[in-house]
Amino acid sequence: MPTPSLHEVQRLFWESVAVRPGRDSIAPALVRLVRGADDNDRKTRIRVYSDAYYLRLRDVLHEDFPRLASLLGSERFDDVVSEYLEVFPSKQPSVRHLGRVLTEFLRRREDVPKCLADLAELEWARVEVFDAPDAECASIDDLVSVPADAWPALRFSAIPAIQSVRTQYPVHRLWSDDKLLYVPPAKTSLRVWRKNDFLVLHAPMDERESAALSKMISGETFAAICETFADLSEMEAAREATGLLARWLEDGIVARIGGAA
Amino acid sequence: MSFLPHLGHGVGLRTVHYPHVLDRTARADWFEVISENFMIAGGRPLQILEKARELAPVVLHGVSLNIGGTDPLRQDYLAELQSLIRRFAPAWVSDHLCWGAVGGRFAHDLLPLPYTEEAVRHVAARIRQVQDRLGRRILIENVSSYLTYSISSMPEWVFLSAVAEEADCGILLDVNNIYVSAVNHGFSPLEYLSGVPAKRVGQIHLAGHSSQGDLLIDTHDHPVPTPVWRLYREAVRRFGAVSTLVEWDDQIPSFDELIAEANRAREIESEVLSANSVSP
Secondary structure, three states: OOOOOHHHHHHHHHHHHOOOOOOOOOOHHHHHHEOOOOHHHHHHHHHHHHHHHHHHHHHHHHHHOHHHHHHHOHHHHHHHHHHHHHHOOOOOOOHHHOOOOHHHHHHHOOOOOHHHHHHHHHHHHHHHHHOOOOOOOOOHHHHHOOOHHHHHHOEEEEOOOEEEEEEOOOHHHHHHOOOOOOOOOOOEEEEEEEOOOOOEEEEEEOHHHHHHHHHHHOOOEHHHHHHHHOOOOHHHHHHHHHHHHHHHHHHOOEEEEEOOO | OOOOOOOOEEEEOOHHHHHHHHOOOOOOOOEEEEHHHHOOOOOHHHHHHHHHHHHOOEEEEOOOOOOOOOOOOOHHHHHHHHHHHHHHOOOOEEEEOOEEEEOOEEEEEEEOOOOOHHHHHHHHHHHHHHHHHHOOOOEEEOOOOOOOEOOOOOOHHHHHHHHHHHHOOEEEEEHHHHHHHHHHHOOOHHHHHHHOOHHHEEEEEEOOOEEEOOEEEOOOOOOOOHHHHHHHHHHHHHHOOOOEEEOOOOOOOOHHHHHHHHHHHHHHHHHHHHHHHHOO
16 A cells, blocks of 8 residues: 555545544544554544544534523534534634634524524624724713814714624523523614623614614714614704713723714 | 743643733743634733733744644734734744644644654645744644554654754643653653753643543643653753743633642752752
8 A cells, every 4th residue: 555645644534533423434544544453442543533623613612602502402502513513614723713604504404493593693793792803992081072063074983893783583682591492583683892891792772773883883974873863853863862872982882083074 | 942041930821810810910930822812803812911921921832833734834824923923022932743724624633643754844844934934933842642653654752853853943842742642652751752852842841631541631631640740850851941831721720729830840840950960
């Protein structure tokens, strides 16, 4: 038998090791390449790596999707993970990206309740926000010096560590209530953000806030943000808009306050 | 190694001990951190690393360089590593003598290489590429292994030494890994130590392991066991005072217990070196 190249050894190794637990797909050619007392011993040694492959990556996904794992239950979560790893093996040097397309994967599966795919989307947004770029937050004091006539053209920008998540189910309730196993569908908007103290939070938004937040994220003016409240009287709209802005400032999601474009 | 400072006896910095960094009670000679955990855009880990380096020197230890792989080196990975180096000015940078990815897929594990001339040339050439890109020499670490290949033409320590010589890099000698692999493959750990060129050993790792059937597994979830302390004593006899670090990654104890392990390493080093100095 010709000596296999380094690449060939690694290809055989991968095919034998990156497999679903319990599936014995150790390549006979790899068994022949491994030193051992007998084939059983050789296979035992190879299985140390295949067991470790699966368990390590399952633990990573469990850490990133704790509530999903809990709701699916151990056996089902393991099943989902093993199929996910077959379809979407890790393509990045940092394992932090492993769960990037788990939501998409769950949406394709008929046997996973739709609300759990939505829950996964929320949990992944929390992962992304956790290590999103830093930014200095604006404070209410920054607004004190803004002249009244400059307000309409004022532009805000959101911190990078914020995401707006739209789901078909109120999954924030599933996330926070351990006893809840299911929620009926109800279109939901959530903002997920990282506070100054690095705590990751999420909160439901009503339609107005959701629309206003989209406008702030896309850099529209305060006047445009106020249009979200156009169905209210001018006074009420101004009160609602400034109240919302004050809440955003308090939550630390406004990055900086710019001038007119 | 002449290009490295002697930092003393440090500990691997892990998430559970971050509060000690924030309140500045994490007193250690130096910290080693996993490079990939800080290849992120922002957030708490980077703030912790900033604070940790105010307390003690920091070293970057990678797990995904895939230096023994046959895929092209990931330039995006090297760019991120370079960026971390610029920001945190680590005392040195290390990774593992293994492979971890093939066909663009990452196992996130430290997989064993066959010890062949082909692998020596291949790995050394890649280390040189990395060193050229980073503008500094790196250290490569021997890994624990649970299998060896029939096509290997040399023992592990000869392979490690040959790679380090040909690449002109340093060696991070993991004494626990030597012990684990020695038990798993039936070689002499002392022969391993004597086969490694002392001038290239820039760092030593210590850790605990566990048993799985007839094999020892490098789990980093126990105190450093007696046979590993014994081997460390021999390593100090052979290599002298080398920056030493205790790794603990699972069932992580209190920071004080971790420091106690590092202090034990310090005591052993001191005992061995003072005994050596009075020897005829």
